Amino acid sequence: MEVIYDLKQIMLLDNDTNSINLDKPLDLIPYNRVVKALYYIKDDFDFIFALSGKGGDHNFPTLIKDVMKEMILVKIDASEQLHFSKKGIPEEYAIEILLSGIVAIIMVWIRKGGIESPEEIGQIIELTKKLPPYELLL
Numbered sequence: 001m002e003v004i005y006d007l008k009q010i011m012l013l014d015n016d017t018n019s020i021n022l023d024k025p026l027d028l029i030p031y032n033r034v035v036k037a038l039y040y041i042k043d044d045f046d047f048i049f050a051l052s053g054k055g056g057d058h059n060f061p062t063l064i065k066d067v068m069k070e071m072i073l074v075k076i077d078a079s080e081q082l083h084f085s086k087k088g089i090p091e092e093y094a095i096e097i098l099l100s101g102i103v104a105i106i107m108v109w110i111r112k113g114g115i116e117s118p119e120e121i122g123q124i125i126e127l128t129k130k131l132p133p134y135e136l137l138l
Contacts (some may be wrong), residue, residue: 003048004063010037011071028072029102029129031122038106038118045114052110065103069095101128 011033041048052060072095089097102125109121116124 001057001063003044003051004067006040007037007064008067008070010040011067012074028075029068029125031126033071034102034125035118035122038109038121041106041110042114042118045110049110049113052107061103061107064106065099068099068102072098101133 013033050056057063087094105121105125105128109116
C-alpha cells in the first residue's frame with residue numbers, strides 16, 4: 001500500500017539524525033517526523049479518512065503501528081544505551097503499550113476530520129510520551 005510505504009519513508013528517513021539523540025528514549029519517536037507524517041496524512045486526507053473508516057482497510061491502524069515499531073527497533077539497535085528494560089512487562093507488551101497510545105491519537109484525529117493542526121497533534125503525542133496514563137484521571 002503506497003500510503004504505508006510513504007509513511008515508512010517519512011518515519012525512517014535519516015536526513016535529520018543529527019537532531020536525534022539515539023540514547024534518549026523520548027527521541028525514539030521524534031516530533032518533527034510525527035508532524036511530517038501528519039502533514040502527509042492531511043495532504044491526502046479524504047483518501048486516508050476513507051481508508052481508515054468502516055469501508056476501508058481495518059488493518060490501517062496496525063500498519064501505522066508497524067511502521068512506528070520498525071522505526072523504534074531500528075533506533076534501539078543503533079543505540080549503545082537504549083534497550084527494553086520492560087519493567088517486568090514482556091517486550092511484546094511493552095512495545096504495544098508504547099505505540100498504541102500514539103496510534104490511537106492519530107486515529108482519533110483522522111476520525112474527527114483532522115480538525116487540529118499536525119503541530120497540535122504532535123504536541124499531544126509529545127505530552128503523552130512523558131505522562132503516565134493514570135495521571136489523565138487526576
